[in-house]
Amino acid sequence: METVLYAIVLLPLLASAVAGLAGPWVGRRGAHWVTILAVGIACALSLWVLYGLVWGGLEPVDVTAYTWLSVGDLGLEVGFLVDRLTALLMATVTFVALMVHIYTIGYMHDDPGYQRFFSYIALFTFAMLMLVMANNLLQLFFAWEAVGLVSYLLIGFWFTRESAIFANLKAFLVNRVGDLGLLLGIAVLAGAFGTLHYGELFAAIQADPERTVSLLGATEWRLATVAALLIFVGCMGKSAQVPLHVWLPDSMEGPTPISALIHAATMVTAGIFLVARLSPLFEHSTVALTVVLIVGALTAFSMGLIGLVQNDIKRVIAYSTLSQLGYMVAALGVSAYAAGVFHLFTHAFFKALLFLAAGSVIVALHHEQDMRRMGGLARYMPVTYATMLLATLALIGAPGFSGFFSKDAIIEAVGHTGGPWASLAYWLLLLGVFVTALYSFRMLFLVFHGRERLDEHARAHLHESPLVVTVPLVLLAVPSVLIGLITFGPVAMGDFLYTDGAIRVLAEDTGLQYLAAHYHGVLAFMGHALQTPTLYLALAGVLVAWLLYLGRPQLRGPLTAPLRPLQRVLEHGYGFDGLFNRGLAGGGRALARLLAQAGERWLIDGALVNGTARLIGRAAAGVRYSQTGLLYHYAFVMVLGLLLLIMLFVLRTLFA
Numbered sequence: 001m002e003t004v005l006y007a008i009v010l011l012p013l014l015a016s017a018v019a020g021l022a023g024p025w026v027g028r029r030g031a032h033w034v035t036i037l038a039v040g041i042a043c044a045l046s047l048w049v050l051y052g053l054v055w056g057g058l059e060p061v062d063v064t065a066y067t068w069l070s071v072g073d074l075g076l077e078v079g080f081l082v083d084r085l086t087a088l089l090m091a092t093v094t095f096v097a098l099m100v101h102i103y104t105i106g107y108m109h110d111d112p113g114y115q116r117f118f119s120y121i122a123l124f125t126f127a128m129l130m131l132v133m134a135n136n137l138l139q140l141f142f143a144w145e146a147v148g149l150v151s152y153l154l155i156g157f158w159f160t161r162e163s164a165i166f167a168n169l170k171a172f173l174v175n176r177v178g179d180l181g182l183l184l185g186i187a188v189l190a191g192a193f194g195t196l197h198y199g200e201l202f203a204a205i206q207a208d209p210e211r212t213v214s215l216l217g218a219t220e221w222r223l224a225t226v227a228a229l230l231i232f233v234g235c236m237g238k239s240a241q242v243p244l245h246v247w248l249p250d251s252m253e254g255p256t257p258i259s260a261l262i263h264a265a266t267m268v269t270a271g272i273f274l275v276a277r278l279s280p281l282f283e284h285s286t287v288a289l290t291v292v293l294i295v296g297a298l299t300a301f302s303m304g305l306i307g308l309v310q311n312d313i314k315r316v317i318a319y320s321t322l323s324q325l326g327y328m329v330a331a332l333g334v335s336a337y338a339a340g341v342f343h344l345f346t347h348a349f350f351k352a353l354l355f356l357a358a359g360s361v362i363v364a365l366h367h368e369q370d371m372r373r374m375g376g377l378a379r380y381m382p383v384t385y386a387t388m389l390l391a392t393l394a395l396i397g398a399p400g401f402s403g404f405f406s407k408d409a410i411i412e413a414v415g416h417t418g419g420p421w422a423s424l425a426y427w428l429l430l431l432g433v434f435v436t437a438l439y440s441f442r443m444l445f446l447v448f449h450g451r452e453r454l455d456e457h458a459r460a461h462l463h464e465s466p467l468v469v470t471v472p473l474v475l476l477a478v479p480s481v482l483i484g485l486i487t488f489g490p491v492a493m494g495d496f497l498y499t500d501g502a503i504r505v506l507a508e509d510t511g512l513q514y515l516a517a518h519y520h521g522v523l524a525f526m527g528h529a530l531q532t533p534t535l536y537l538a539l540a541g542v543l544v545a546w547l548l549y550l551g552r553p554q555l556r557g558p559l560t561a562p563l564r565p566l567q568r569v570l571e572h573g574y575g576f577d578g579l580f581n582r583g584l585a586g587g588g589r590a591l592a593r594l595l596a597q598a599g600e601r602w603l604i605d606g607a608l609v610n611g612t613a614r615l616i617g618r619a620a621a622g623v624r625y626s627q628t629g630l631l632y633h634y635a636f637v638m639v640l641g642l643l644l645l646i647m648l649f650v651l652r653t654l655f656a
Contacts, residue, residue, distance in 0.1 A: 011038040020119030031115040043094035081135030085502035099472040106468035171247035178237015185230030228288035239271030256359030293333025297425035300326030304435035336413035336512035342492040343406035350394035350480040357388035376452035402484035416511035437541025
């Protein structure tokens with residue numbers, strides 16, 4: 001078993017090294033074959049591990065590969081924890097990564113950085129596998145940083161574009177904010193319990209859940225709350241939750257394959273995995289869970305609204321990702337970890353499919369991304385259209401599709417959770433269903449239906465993408481449609497993630513437990529949707545999109561005119577970009593200029609360094625006048641000095 005785990009994680013790393021360092025010898029074909037083969041083997045082995053843990057009698061593995069460093073009683077180790085949660089993520093990551101690798105052959109075939117790109121995405125796969133397979137927080141943190149570093153390289157892959165360089169720098173800096181929180185949370189846990197190993201850490205927390213830590217002087221805070229909130233800041237950065245979401249839409253500057261890889265099953269879902277993995281910690285902090293719930297619900301609704309006003313096809317899908325990540329985070333906030341992880345699982349397939357189908361359209365239109373210059377593409381690109389339609393239906397939660405089961409489970413779980421914050425979150429998530437359907441079908445209608453708005457050059461060369469592009473689309477469409485029907489019962493409603501202790505829930509009356517107790521199969525769950533507002537809100541969103549963009553487009557102007565102020569707010573992303581770019585970044589630059597001008601130039605250089613030199617120079621110049629070299633001047637000074645001494649002596653004698 002250990003040999004298999006080493007192979008899964010190291011094969012993408014070796015393939016990345018071959019494609020990146022041996023480029024002149026292996027060539028373009030060698031670069032894509034070696035990486036695809038390595039990721040394909042890793043995918044097959046991951047599926048074997050998942051099968052073995054579920055049906056094959058394999059036991060969860062918690063093994064230390066080697067000890068890197070020991071500091072007192074604290075051991076810094078590299079090891080693997082592979083249970084059902086890890087195995088599910090391993091299979092998802094490697095399968096989506098494999099589809100992206102194959103798709104890249106067609107998408108990037110003319111790019112001069114072809115081999116470098118394959119090296120990067122294989123390295124990205126390795127880093128993500130190291131993250132989900134880690135058995136301790138130190139290894140997770142290093143893999144966390146490696147994912148961020150490679151994403152920086154991939155977002156700025158086209159480094160000749162100024163916008164790409166700005167986007168990858170923005171992603172890197174915003175993620176550093178979240179990573180600082182994660183690092184502080186890890187430090188709090190290490191200082192309190194003297195270990196970073198998951199099993200030992202969870203046992204220590206369970207043994208002393210009320211432990212406190214001193215912060216801000218003598219104030220005592222519950223350690224579980226402090227650590228959980230700090231770690232959640234890391235989740236907010238990586239999983240792009242408000243207000244640390246601003247990097248993700250700009251990351252669309254990278255090539256479309258990496259948009260699919262980052263936004264589907266890998267980087268942005270790392271935060272969801274982290275909170276689920278640390279459920280024994282979060283379960284001991286009601287405050288932290290409440291914060292998680294509120295942030296997730298706000299992100300789900302507010303980011304979906306921004307998707308309504310986007311015209312770039314990739315940015316629409318990017319804001320969709322932000323919204324769906326909000327659903328996952330909200331599920332974690334009500335202890336519905338299984339539902340959140342299940343939505344992560346289903347979302348990986350249909351979101352990767354949406355991005356790759358969008359990439360197929362972009363390539364066919366010679367890298368045009370503005371939906372206002374598309375239209376009527378369904379007849380030219382039937383495979384791309386069919387697969388994107390299936391992915392869109394999964395995204396909006398159409399009954400029977402994978403997204404229906406995971407999203408409805410989250411909404412119902414939040415709805416059956418008591419408390420005012422849960423009620424607010426429920427309504428935000430419910431309204432998000434309407435918004436999701438509206439922006440999703442707006443995109444579908446603008447791109448594939450209606451009148452053609454293409455330029456003549458694009459229309460003359462328009463055709464369906466080659467098989468190397470469409471085959472991954474079809475392969476991703478299959479789980480987008482069917483995976484929910486097959487896995488919803490055991491994963492979300494059953495004990496799939498609880499049997500081996502991968503996830504622990506302390507409460508005995510959560511909303512998800514209520515759903516599980518009343519679950520009677522997928523058909524009954526689909527029938528139950530007829531009794532909830534979720535389905536009808538999704539249908540209303542589709543109907544409004546059809547009315548405004550196909551049926552009666554002339555109504556769009558009069559209906560949206562009163563909403564222009566709101567539209568401007570949404571187009572500016574609620575001002576977050578302005579706050580970060582002009583407020584924090586601009587304010588930081590202004591402060592730096594002030595310190596450079598007033599502090600360095602005037603105080604340090606002007607007063608301390610050059611001022612001291614000038615003072616000494618002036619003093620020396622003054623003293624220089626006393627050194628004339630004339631004998632009678634020196635005799636005069638000597639006589640004058642003698643007279644002063646005599647005068648002082650006389651005065652002292654008189655007043656003694």
